[in-house]
Amino acid sequence: xxxxxxxxxxxxxxxxxxxxxxxxxxxxxxxxxxxxxxxxxxxxxxxxxxxxxxxxxxxxxxxxxxxxxxxxxxxxxxxxxxxxxxxxxxxxxxxxxxxxxxxxxxxxxxxxxxxxxxxxxxxxxxxxxxxxxxxxxxxxxxxx
Numbered sequence: 359x360x361x362x363x364x365x366x367x368x369x370x371x372x373x374x375x376x377x378x379x380x381x382x383x384x385x386x387x388x389x390x391x392x393x394x395x396x397x398x399x400x401x402x403x404x405x406x407x408x409x410x411x412x413x414x415x416x417x418x419x420x421x422x423x424x425x426x427x428x429x430x431x432x433x434x435x436x437x438x439x440x441x442x443x444x445x446x447x448x449x450x451x452x453x454x455x456x457x458x459x460x461x462x463x464x465x466x467x468x469x470x471x472x473x474x475x476x477x478x479x480x481x482x483x484x485x486x487x488x489x490x491x492x493x494x495x496x497x498x499x500x501x502x
Contacts, residue, residue, distance in 0.1 A: 363443050368450030375449055376440055383432045391425030 416422050439445060462470070 362441055363446040364450060368446065368453040371449040371453035371456070372440060372446065376437070379436045379440070380433060383429060383436060387425045387429040387432070390428055391421045394421035394424050395419070397421070 440449075
């Protein structure tokens, strides 16, 4: 369903968008389950004899089921949102533009970083010297 529109284009951008969205949804649903866990009526097990859920290691409580249902519903709508033609086309274009970028080599990036660091250190020294000179001058003018 995620790759209905132009299935061979923009796969990386679509998968990255999908997994980041799923991570955000999972985080929100665990927070929601924690909020539901503060309610005493949802804290206990739904069925007394149920063991812990194997993958998650938690009991089958009302707060866990509520968080899980919210996760499933939001994931369904997230996939449907990403499958829209306009959104898919945007992600395809994003990946095409990223592929056009010329990335610097390690040597170019490290040389540029060294130039930036040296420039910052020289500028910092110059500003510290000017600050000291002006501070001394104003001390002489104001207090002498």
